[in-house]
Amino acid sequence: MEFEPVIGLEVHVQLNTKSKLFCSCATVFGAEPNTQVCPVCLGHPGVLPVMNRKALEYAVLCGLALNCSISRFSKFDRKNYFYPDLPKNYQVSQFDKPFCYNGFVTIHVDGKDKRIGVTRAHLEEDAGKLLHSDAGAGSGVDFNRTGIPLLEIVSEPDISSPEEAYAYLTALKSIIGYLDISDCNMEEGSLRCDANVSIRPKGQKEFGVKAEIKNMNSFRGVLKAVSYEIDRQTEVLLCGGKVVQETRLWDADKNMTFSMRSKEEAHDYRYFPEPDLVPVVLTEANIEEIRKYLPELPSARMKRFVMDYGITEYDAEVLTGDKKLADYYEDCTRLFNDYKSISNWIQSELLRELNDRKLPVTASSVCPKKLTDMLRLIQNGTISGKIAKTVFAQMFETGKDADTIIKEKGLVQISDPDELKKIIADVIDSNGSIVDDYKGGKEKSFMFLVGQVMKATKGKANPQVVNQMLKDAIG
Amino acid sequence: MAFTRQDVDYIAKLARITLSDDEQKNFTRQLDSILEYVNKLNELDTDSVEPTAHILPVQNVFREDEVKPCADSKLAVEQSPELRDGLFIVPPVIE
Numbered sequence: 001m002e003f004e005p006v007i008g009l010e011v012h013v014q015l016n017t018k019s020k021l022f023c024s025c026a027t028v029f030g031a032e033p034n035t036q037v038c039p040v041c042l043g044h045p046g047v048l049p050v051m052n053r054k055a056l057e058y059a060v061l062c063g064l065a066l067n068c069s070i071s072r073f074s075k076f077d078r079k080n081y082f083y084p085d086l087p088k089n090y091q092v093s094q095f096d097k098p099f100c101y102n103g104f105v106t107i108h109v110d111g112k113d114k115r116i117g118v119t120r121a122h123l124e125e126d127a128g129k130l131l132h133s134d135a136g137a138g139s140g141v142d143f144n145r146t147g148i149p150l151l152e153i154v155s156e157p158d159i160s161s162p163e164e165a166y167a168y169l170t171a172l173k174s175i176i177g178y179l180d181i182s183d184c185n186m187e188e189g190s191l192r193c194d195a196n197v198s199i200r201p202k203g204q205k206e207f208g209v210k211a212e213i214k215n216m217n218s219f220r221g222v223l224k225a226v227s228y229e230i231d232r233q234t235e236v237l238l239c240g241g242k243v244v245q246e247t248r249l250w251d252a253d254k255n256m257t258f259s260m261r262s263k264e265e266a267h268d269y270r271y272f273p274e275p276d277l278v279p280v281v282l283t284e285a286n287i288e289e290i291r292k293y294l295p296e297l298p299s300a301r302m303k304r305f306v307m308d309y310g311i312t313e314y315d316a317e318v319l320t321g322d323k324k325l326a327d328y329y330e331d332c333t334r335l336f337n338d339y340k341s342i343s344n345w346i347q348s349e350l351l352r353e354l355n356d357r358k359l360p361v362t363a364s365s366v367c368p369k370k371l372t373d374m375l376r377l378i379q380n381g382t383i384s385g386k387i388a389k390t391v392f393a394q395m396f397e398t399g400k401d402a403d404t405i406i407k408e409k410g411l412v413q414i415s416d417p418d419e420l421k422k423i424i425a426d427v428i429d430s431n432g433s434i435v436d437d438y439k440g441g442k443e444k445s446f447m448f449l450v451g452q453v454m455k456a457t458k459g460k461a462n463p464q465v466v467n468q469m470l471k472d473a474i475g
Numbered sequence: 476m477a478f479t480r481q482d483v484d485y486i487a488k489l490a491r492i493t494l495s496d497d498e499q500k501n502f503t504r505q506l507d508s509i510l511e512y513v514n515k516l517n518e519l520d521t522d523s524v525e526p527t528a529h530i531l532p533v534q535n536v537f538r539e540d541e542v543k544p545c546a547d548s549k550l551a552v553e554q555s556p557e558l559r560d561g562l563f564i565v566p567p568v569i570e
Contacts, residue, residue: 017538017540018542019541019542019543020542022547024538024540024542024543025545025548026542032561033500033560033561034552034560034561034563035548035561035564037545037548037549037551037552038547039545039547039551040543042550042552044554050536050537050538051536051537051538052537052538052540053537053538053539053540054538054539054540056537073528075528075529080489082491082564084565090562097528130568131562132567132568137567138557138564138565138566138567139564139565139566139567139568140559140560140562140563140564140565141562141563141564141565142561142562143563144564177565179499195477214498229518268489273527273529275529275530276535278529278531278533278534278535279528279529279534279535280534280535281534281535282546283523300504452559463558
């Protein structure tokens with residue numbers, strides 16, 4: 001029997017507001033434990049939480065970017081459960097009136113566009129961090145993270161492969177990066193993802209029993225965990241077993257998911273309206289005011305890059321995936337007109353140097369002006385494309401411009417026939433038999449001779465000029 | 476309306492409290508009569524009534540996104556029964 005997977009993702013995005021969602025504590029990552037807390041976020045009795053206006057604006061902005069409807073009336077609710085990282089024994093979240101609902105994200109997989117529905121996006125407060133001690137003398141809790149705004153984005157079960165799940169996360173991260181409302185760093189926990197995975201016989205309408213997969217800490221991890229889970233469930237069903245509804249944890253070292261085996265407690269969160277916070281009512285004008293901050297989004301920018309700069313859709317997608325990289329590219333296009341060449345150099349040399357050093361493009365020592373100045377030197381024949389790669393590596397290393405490096409290292413291309421004449425004559429003299437081979441019809445021998453000239457000039461000879469001169473001399 | 480002892484057990488479990496036999500009996504009886512009283516509302520047709528989200532006629536109360544250090548931060552943390560290296564110590568949590 002053939003099965004098809006049904007996947008839905010729940011993504012938690014930590015918003016990068018300066019202060020927490022309901023109090024004025026700082027949100028700086030990595031501060032000393034319990035130094036960014038107050039009676040409000042610690043859940044002391046009698047305190048009054050007040051909502052951060054920026055968090056509301058970010059939530060609405062994200063909803064608009066995800067093509068969501070925005071609720072005219074929203075409220076917060078208490079989600080009740082006991083866990084040591086939750087000081088109040090309830091989490092302030094949204095139950096039936098989320099800020100955003102009914103949107104979609106467009107993904108590109110296998111050259112096709114597909115819409116993944118977004119059921120809802122709601123605001124809630126983050127929990128604290130549990131630190132487990134090895135001694136077994138108890139666990140430690142740091143409440144610095146408690147109360148930082150989280151936007152929970154829930155997808156429809158529209159995702160039908162691990163690759164689509166990966167593409168959805170990539171698209172989401174890219175959009176949120178453009179909005180500049182979160183760092184979206186999965187390793188640091190500012191983006192977290194849980195996956196609901198089930199399978200069903202191909203063509204069947206009803207969903208199968210799902211497992212919820214947690215504990216993935218990279219996009220690759222999500223891809224692998226979802227693949228593993230599909231295979232696991234397929235095997236269970238093919239062996240005549242039944243999939244159990246449960247929470248499973250991904251183990252990145254073993255590349256497997258494991259049942260949490262927690263005591264099977266019914267989750268009864270007893271949601272009820274949060275009496276300490278008043279409802280939020282948004283007018284059309286409020287929403288339009290926020291819409292003004294909506295930037296050109298990745299997919300629109302990608303299409304524009306293809307139109308305006310004549311680069312391929314693939315290249316445009318790489319360049320526009322990260323807003324800062326797309327900005328860098330556009331800065332270059334204002335300084336130099338060979339758009340394809342700029343795209344190639346950014347994607348090969350620049351991204352390699354940046355990735356090797358784990359640097360963002362904004363920290364590049366080669367700015368758009370320096371890059372395009374160098375490309376101009378290739379265009380006007382001062383240096384060859386091959387030499388340029390050496391020059392670029394030096395530029396990145398030292399921060400110097402191309403002109404300086406070329407002068408310092410004597411890398412100017414030799415295009416003057418007078419300078420090359422003697423060298424070519426020498427190569428022909430000392431390789432008589434190879435010259436004869438070429439004359440006898442062995443095309444490859446010609447490339448060998450070109451190579452000898454390049455060697456004699458330490459790679460600085462202009463290949464086109466050498467080709468022509470050699471042909472004239474022996475042809 | 477029949478509020479049973481099982482309902483009281485369930486709620487007690489969710490609230491992490493232990494009840495004595497007498498308490499269970501008492502609460503079952505009391506909660507049953509309270510719910511029966513509230514149940515009168517079911518006699519009304521509320522189809523056209525919006526659920527109440529808040530009892531005050533107030534909406535849209537916000538603060539600006541500004542960090543303000545809390546003067547009582549340290550004092551608040553020190554209320555913990557056990558602190559070690561700045562961390563609240565709780566019974567071991569096994570995941």
